Amino acid sequence: MSIKLLKSLKLHKDKLWSVDCSKGLMATASSDRKIKLVNLKNLDFQLVEELDDSTHKKSVRSVSFRPHSSILAAGSFDSTISIWGKDEEASIEDGYQETELLAIIEGHENEVKGVAWSHSGYFLASCSRDKSVWIWEADEMGEEYECLSVLQEHSQDVKHVVWHPAMHLLASSSYDDTVRLWKEDADDWECAAVLNGHEGTVWCSDFEKSESSLRLVSCSDDTTVRVWKYEEEDENGEDIWTLESVLPSVHSRAVYAVSWSPDGYIASVGSDGQIVIYTEDESGKWKVIAKQHEAHSVFEINTVQWTRVGDTNLLITGGDDGCANIWFFIP
């Protein structure tokens, strides 16, 4: 089992914060205020577009593609969210069609740290240093947004939001050391569970891509990566989640991002510059199956995402060196 670097793309002049991949296209967000789009379908991984960098006045911290569409949401430290897309009905006469700014969403008091589209594409979630998580409803065109809920239970900066791959269940990670899970109630969205246990900022989480079990992996400043499992709903209608396992300790410093692949691998990256890949054996025990030191030379790694292009599983990482590294993982 090994990880092989296919290509390192120097895309940004400053920190690369976030990547998201959809339909063979990768979007990247950076402190240089740029958003770039890269074609993953060919091995030369060509840069296809650079979005208008006058849109955001500060770092772009997070990007997320809306499923089943070409729409991209980007959250920025300038407290706004930009929405980008293409007129899909327009005829493409002169080759590549440009991605245009469709909307700017304002509402957060300060830095937006994360944005994420639900699997259905109905909802956009955003989170911010203002300690809140917002849920927006979008129209089909991605041009009109209505705020459905402002969730203010986190006591600190909210770092990251992620939706379940098949349900309207949202997880948010915070500087208050917790992960909160949110679901839709009769009239509003509510906190369904609080995951307590990390002893430092929780930077990121990701759901298991499985129909039979409901689990979440989280990573933290405390250097650990933890897997949580949904047990049942208690008599107050709150979901009970328990800590199922703490993954083998490899990282020596803060773990900034985790990604759970459709075939069950977990990848984690962080401040120590390592990529670590874990797998679960039949008894439910997690073990490390691959490690990569200095994956972005001496730089910290901020983000990781599994993606499938054709029948190839790729792992994408992004770091403070402004590079997106594309890795091939052979199980």
Added chain:
Amino acid sequence: MSSLLSEKDLNDFISPGLACVKPAEPIEKGEKQEGDLEVGKESNDMGKVSISLQDCLACSGCITSSEEILLSQQSHTVFLEAWKNLARDTALVVSIPPQCRLSLAHYYDMSLESFDKSFLTLMKEKFGARYIVGTQIGRNITVNQTNKLLTERKSLSSSKKPALCAVCPGFVLYAEKTKPELVPYLLDVKSPQQITGALLKKAIPNIYHLTIMPCFDKKLEASRKDGEGEVDCVITPREFATMLQEQDLKLTDFLTSTDETVLKQSCSPPGWDISVHWASNEGSASGGYAYQYILHQKSLHPGSCISTITGKNSDLKEFRLMDVSNENVIASSSELYGFRNIQNMVRKLTSSGSASRNIKVLRKRATTSSNNGSSFGSAVDPSKTDFIEVMACPGGCINGGGLLNGEANSSRRRALAKSLELEYGKVIPKVSCSDHPRDDSTYKYKFSAIEKSQDVLTVGNTW
């Protein structure tokens, strides 16, 4: 601090800012002699910064203010201290609105009548209150003046529409501090809390006015410069319950067999009709301002009927006064509660950001939006109504952050608010606001948008 009061209860609206921007100032040394220059003796002693609620009101650093400051200047301990030191010729007067009575009655597991009797007896016997009043006389004035102004505004095309109700201090503060574009929309009629205070102070010399209010932002409202002196102290039902606990007082011990009417009469200032000031009016449990405006318009337009449309969530409702003959909309108003709905309203009223940025309007949008061309579709759109009753708390004032609704989770809390709202409609007698003589004085706020301080120093981690 008591277990009844904790930081999370102060979630009236939005949490305080991360950094208070009030600067610390070096202490002036009085003994410094003119002309003497001492090298290196520039005073480095920073005075302990004391922040008053008025400082908070004048600063855009936080949206409301920190718990510590709120409670250091407006709390039951402040009240007890002031009460102990009341001058001999100063009388204690207490006011309480219906939402707080219902919440406390529920908390003490009493009927509203038993609660009222116990409360009056306790305040009278234990605290020596001279008068104890409900807030409906004040509310009648708020409603009547609101209706008058709205009717005037309706005839002027120049006024900003919709007018926004300014009874909720949480929303007013939010507008003043973070959304200056909204300030011109605010209707400047004062809230029942302030008008009740002004009436009491006008009628009776030398009083200390304590009021019990459903949310913490009411403390800030009482500290506004444009309402100075009208209310001396605001405490919430939570604090009231804490105070009794700390004083070892049991409310049930004060339940007397005295007739409720006799008791209320004995606690009313001269000329205050108990069937009015202890009552309420038709409309929402947040004061019913939106509905009262429509009722007023109906009285001006014979042959009209009211239609009520419920919105996307339970915190959105619209009232339309329709001309029966041609189904035209004569007047409209709406109830809009909670931060999420406020956000959507803000986004509709202010064309935020989009103008300055290069947003492409795709061809499709132009065609789809022309389909719902008429300004009054069937869907609720508060931004198109004449008047919006805006309340910061989801559920409105019956779910205020200072009420005793510490339920385990938000759905239970909502259920409690719903049941209190039903009670509000059932057990509190209703009066018609317009039946009661109008007060000729005007009670107005002076709103001003607060200039944003330069990007506040970011504290701690910014990743």
